[in-house]
Amino acid sequence: MGLFDWLRRLFAGDRADSPSASSEVHAPSPSTRRRARRRKVKLVPLRFGASPKPRPPAPTSTRPPYRFSRPGIAGGWLDLGGDQDEARLDRLGLPKFQIPEELARWLEIPAGQLAWLVHRFQDDERAIDERSSHYVYRWIAKRSGGRRLIEAPKSKLKRTQQRILDQILSRVPCHRAAHGFVAGRSIVSNASPHVGKRVILKLDLEGFYPSVSFNRVVAIFRSLGYSREAAIWLARLTTTALPVSLLRESRSNPELVPYLRRRLPQGAPTSPALANLSTFSLDLRLAGLARSFGAQYSRYADDLTFSGDERFLRSLAVFIPLAKKIVRGERFTLNEKKRKVIRNNQRQIVTGVVVNSRPNISRRDYDRIKAILTNCVRRGPSTQNHERHGNFAAHLLGRIAHVNQLNPARAEKLRALFQQIDWNR
Numbered sequence: 001m002g003l004f005d006w007l008r009r010l011f012a013g014d015r016a017d018s019p020s021a022s023s024e025v026h027a028p029s030p031s032t033r034r035r036a037r038r039r040k041v042k043l044v045p046l047r048f049g050a051s052p053k054p055r056p057p058a059p060t061s062t063r064p065p066y067r068f069s070r071p072g073i074a075g076g077w078l079d080l081g082g083d084q085d086e087a088r089l090d091r092l093g094l095p096k097f098q099i100p101e102e103l104a105r106w107l108e109i110p111a112g113q114l115a116w117l118v119h120r121f122q123d124d125e126r127a128i129d130e131r132s133s134h135y136v137y138r139w140i141a142k143r144s145g146g147r148r149l150i151e152a153p154k155s156k157l158k159r160t161q162q163r164i165l166d167q168i169l170s171r172v173p174c175h176r177a178a179h180g181f182v183a184g185r186s187i188v189s190n191a192s193p194h195v196g197k198r199v200i201l202k203l204d205l206e207g208f209y210p211s212v213s214f215n216r217v218v219a220i221f222r223s224l225g226y227s228r229e230a231a232i233w234l235a236r237l238t239t240t241a242l243p244v245s246l247l248r249e250s251r252s253n254p255e256l257v258p259y260l261r262r263r264l265p266q267g268a269p270t271s272p273a274l275a276n277l278s279t280f281s282l283d284l285r286l287a288g289l290a291r292s293f294g295a296q297y298s299r300y301a302d303d304l305t306f307s308g309d310e311r312f313l314r315s316l317a318v319f320i321p322l323a324k325k326i327v328r329g330e331r332f333t334l335n336e337k338k339r340k341v342i343r344n345n346q347r348q349i350v351t352g353v354v355v356n357s358r359p360n361i362s363r364r365d366y367d368r369i370k371a372i373l374t375n376c377v378r379r380g381p382s383t384q385n386h387e388r389h390g391n392f393a394a395h396l397l398g399r400i401a402h403v404n405q406l407n408p409a410r411a412e413k414l415r416a417l418f419q420q421i422d423w424n425r
């Protein structure tokens with residue numbers, strides 16, 4: 001009888017109390033024990049950070065403890081404003097407020113207007129229709145096909161979100177692998193770690209902003225030290241839910257399905273910073289995975305880029321499934337159609353920057369800008385402003401400045417063309 005059969009019979013109750021029954025159970029032989037020891041594999045659990053402490057239940061009271069407090073499920077009123085982490089807020093230099101009225105005073109708006117901005121007293125806390133919503137909705141075409149919903153906040157909500165961005169979110173550092181919408185970083189800093197590499201692996205997160213849910217945004221503000229009440233109100237101000245009228249339309253329009261739950265809006269000034277903070281754990285794990293394979297990692301919004309030497313190229317069959325598992329574990333989804341493996345015998349482009357030997361602008365992009373400037377000189381700038389930029393001259397200077405970051409010699413040629421434009425035509 002083998003060791004595992006003996007253990008099975010032992011724990012299944014084969015060993016009875018009677019001597020006759022116990023005499024049928026034989027101890028494993030020495031050779032069986034040696035084989036079992038060789039088979040034994042010790043599994044070490046993978047842990048990230050400290051185990052979360054159990055959250056105490058929210059205290060309740062028979063009367064509303066503050067304005068706009070919420071009723072509890074079992075009766076009474078919830079008091080969610082008393083668990084602020086003062087030390088953490090002080091460490092980050094963040095403003096302090098615990099309840100809605102204190103938040104309204106910090107935002108310099110009436111408390112009633114604060115409740116109006118988050119649709120506090122409407123069903124499911126969402127607008128009835130597009131007219132009563134605090135966002136303007138429009139669709140734009142994706143280069144890969146399909147359409148993306150842009151939700152631009154109206155002026156009052158936008159001012160509130162801008163204050164949250166300037167005085168809270170901009171003071172919280174994101175992971176050093178994140179380069180999109182981060183002060184002092186750009187597409188050039190994102191591409192630089194991948195210059196001159198044997199192979200580049202590009203992955204893309206699908207539905208990046210809609211993937212960041214309301215609960216995740218609440219967790220971000222809680223991690224900064226804010227009370228549960230303050231975190232909920234901040235998350236309501238920086239996330240959105242479709243109006244009821246568009247919810248009805250979603251039954252016949254499948255493009256609206258990714259936007260049904262409350263999530264980050266693409267178009268709000270706070271969304272890029274919150275998206276970067278929501279991917280901190282993803283960046284941390286992917287950077288560690290890349291490092292273990294001797295590779296580099298960077299992320300610009302939803303574009304994930306890895307690069308490495310010949311050894312990394314040979315290990316891609318192992319690396320890619322591990323990266324996909326981490327992305328799924330962080331509750332994001334990869335767009336498999338956009339996965340690319342680019343070797344150094346091809347043109348390697350990272351966020352629009354050619355990185356084969358040094359950061360450079362692609363010939364196609366340079367020729368496109370040069371053609372626009374040439375046509376402006378010959379036919380007048382009014383014939384070339386197809387996208388109707390409010391300040392077309394500033395737009396062209398910005399594109400020339402981008403070229404200057406990568407190739408100053410080419411930028412000088414473009415600047416010479418720009419100076420020949422007659423802006424009266």
